[in-house]
Amino acid sequence: MTTIPVPDRYDDWQDEAECRGTELDMWFDDARQAECAAICARCWVVDECLADAVRLETGQTPYGFRGGKTAAQRLKERRAKTRARK
Numbered sequence: 001m002t003t004i005p006v007p008d009r010y011d012d013w014q015d016e017a018e019c020r021g022t023e024l025d026m027w028f029d030d031a032r033q034a035e036c037a038a039i040c041a042r043c044w045v046v047d048e049c050l051a052d053a054v055r056l057e058t059g060q061t062p063y064g065f066r067g068g069k070t071a072a073q074r075l076k077e078r079r080a081k082t083r084a085r086k
């Protein structure tokens with residue numbers, strides 16, 4: 001089983017990530033989104049994580065469950081923010 005590693009780029013908030021030590025593949029498996037959502041729902045750093053995910057996903061194809069949201073939800077949120085800035 002591959003687990004979530006400690007990243008090279010490291011921010012303090014990641015110390016509190018509820019997903020640390022969980023199976024990496026589950027975060028990229030659409031069939032396990034409810035399981036991921038339950039973990040994110042009890043995570044203290046969900047706001048920081050979501051902001052980081054949105055900041056790093058500059059393309060049109062975000063991937064994986066992060067920050068309590070699916071990739072599609074994050075893409076929709078980013079597009080709404082882009083529209084609001086115009």
Ligand code: SF4
Pocket residue numbers: 017018019020039040043044045046047049050065066067068
């Ligand atoms: S919000 Fe979810 S993906 Fe982000 S650090 Fe917390 S548990 Fe992990």
